[in-house]
Amino acid sequence: MERINILVKRLNLTTTENIVLHSVKNFSKHHLSEYLTRPVTTDNIRKIYQEFGDIGIFGSTITSDYTAGLTNKMYGLIAKEIEAVDSGFRSMLSVQSSLVMKPIHQYGGDRLFEKYVPDLSIGKTIGCFGLTEPDSGSDASAMKTNARLDGNHYILNGSKTWITSSPLADVFIIWAKEDGKVSGFVLDRSMEGISTPEIKNKMSLKSSITGMIHLTDVKVPKENKLDVSGMRGPLSCLNNARFGISFGVLGAAEYCIQQTIDYGLNRNLFGSLLAEKQLFQSKLANMTTEYNLGLSAALTVADNMDDGVFIPEMISLIKRNNCSKSLNIAREARDMLGGNGITEEYNIFRHMVNLETVNTYEGTHDIHSLILGNYVTERKAF
Numbered sequence: 453m454e455r456i457n458i459l460v461k462r463l464n465l466t467t468t469e470n471i472v473l474h475s476v477k478n479f480s481k482h483h484l485s486e487y488l489t490r491p492v493t494t495d496n497i498r499k500i501y502q503e504f505g506d507i508g509i510f511g512s513t514i515t516s517d518y519t520a521g522l523t524n525k526m527y528g529l530i531a532k533e534i535e536a537v538d539s540g541f542r543s544m545l546s547v548q549s550s551l552v553m554k555p556i557h558q559y560g561g562d563r564l565f566e567k568y569v570p571d572l573s574i575g576k577t578i579g580c581f582g583l584t585e586p587d588s589g590s591d592a593s594a595m596k597t598n599a600r601l602d603g604n605h606y607i608l609n610g611s612k613t614w615i616t617s618s619p620l621a622d623v624f625i626i627w628a629k630e631d632g633k634v635s636g637f638v639l640d641r642s643m644e645g646i647s648t649p650e651i652k653n654k655m656s657l658k659s660s661i662t663g664m665i666h667l668t669d670v671k672v673p674k675e676n677k678l679d680v681s682g683m684r685g686p687l688s689c690l691n692n693a694r695f696g697i698s699f700g701v702l703g704a705a706e707y708c709i710q711q712t713i714d715y716g717l718n719r720n721l722f723g724s725l726l727a728e729k730q731l732f733q734s735k736l737a738n739m740t741t742e743y744n745l746g747l748s749a750a751l752t753v754a755d756n757m758d759d760g761v762f763i764p765e766m767i768s769l770i771k772r773n774n775c776s777k778s779l780n781i782a783r784e785a786r787d788m789l790g791g792n793g794i795t796e797e798y799n800i801f802r803h804m805v806n807l808e809t810v811n812t813y814e815g816t817h818d819i820h821s822l823i824l825g826n827y828v829t830e831r832k833a834f
């Protein structure tokens with residue numbers, strides 16, 4: 453990997469940060485990757501959550517008795533190591549950290565924090581984030597799920613779909629309309645009226661379980677409402693998750709580039725190594741350039757976030773760019789391995805189909821184009 457990282461030779465990490473990153477790298481490479489050979493069962497997924505908890509990477513940017521209080525840069529670099537193994541595993545990390553623990557920390561107050569975060573931080577409980585609905589994905593503010601105040605409770609009704617880990621979740625962050633305005637609620641499995649059927653036969657992100665959430669007259673205590681109003685609530689959580697994704701996809705891309713180099717150095721065609729052919733090297737030059745530019749951009753955004761100087765459009769820029777460039781890298785790598793590119797053995801095809809999803813979720817490529825277009829023209833084209 454040394455030779456792939458051309459622009460970024462120093463990450464400027466402290467000794468402790470280096471130790472943390474090194475241990476996550478080891479864990480990912482030698483331990484997490486073992487799960488790829490095991491069946492995707494709820495038991496195995498629960499074990500992965502517990503192991504993420506054991507190494508202390510859930511909610512890592514939150515400073516508390518239960519979480520590490522790392523920088524955004526470290527969060528990104530950790531996501532990159534996990535996604536080098538599989539985007540599904542990184543999705544679990546992102547959702548639990550940015551989309552469940554983060555909103556509880558930011559908008560839940562001490563009571564909800566103490567009630568839910570200790571167990572989420574050690575992976576004893578699993579959280580999910582319900583924003584997308586069958587009739588509103590990109591256009592999330594058109595959601596139909598609704599909340600009605602009834603005495604000391606809210607009554608929630610509606611359906612969410614494409615929700616990472618919903619079939620096994622213990623804690624649910626649900627976005628619903630209350631008098632036409634979007635509000636957030638923390639639900640848990642003990643509340644009656646929640647069902648979470650699995651979406652079966654996905655061709656991508658097969659290592660993670662995805663499902664729906666049906667809410668029928670679910671009674672949620674008034675104090676489980678988050679203290680944020682409007683789309684600012686879900687969007688602020690998504691900013692954080694999208695930032696992690698921008699780093700994560702580069703882990704998958706880096707893996708694909710390295711596999712392709714190794715393959716080219718061992719494959720003889722027309723009397724010489726594939727790695728010695730000009731076309732092959734030209735493709736590698738393009739792939740490595742895009743990877744390095746993407747990583748440099750992500751690190752720039754990370755530094756800005758850690759310095760408290762950032763605008764959401766920065767995140768749209770790196771989410772959009774790094775997802776599509778990583779997807780293209782994986783597609784190119786798939787081709788460069790010939791027939792072997794489609795086998796399980798080389799893992800490129802799996803990364804490629806995973807990246808198709810990562811390019812779509814948390815704001816599609818098009819949606820981030822529209823956000824950036826709006827920013828530069830000051831004209832909305834949604």
Ligand SMILES: Cc1cc2nc3c(=O)[nH]c(=O)nc-3n(C[C@H](O)[C@H](O)[C@H](O)COP(=O)(O)OP(=O)(O)OC[C@H]3O[C@@H](n4cnc5c(N)ncnc54)[C@H](O)[C@@H]3O)c2cc1C
Nearest residue numbers: 581582583584589590614615616813814815816818819834
């Ligand atoms: C595996 C997986 C896990 C997911 N996990 C979660 C989760 O945990 N929580 C959650 O809430 N959601 C989750 N999602 C949902 C995801 O965020 C949505 O799929 C995504 O936002 C896109 O919504 P959609 O699928 O409804 O597509 P649509 O919004 O219907 O988009 C369809 C196409 O139209 C394009 N489009 C949209 N608007 C415009 C426009 N104005 N102009 C031109 N083109 C446009 C889009 O770019 C896309 O190409 C997940 C999705 C997947 C696949």
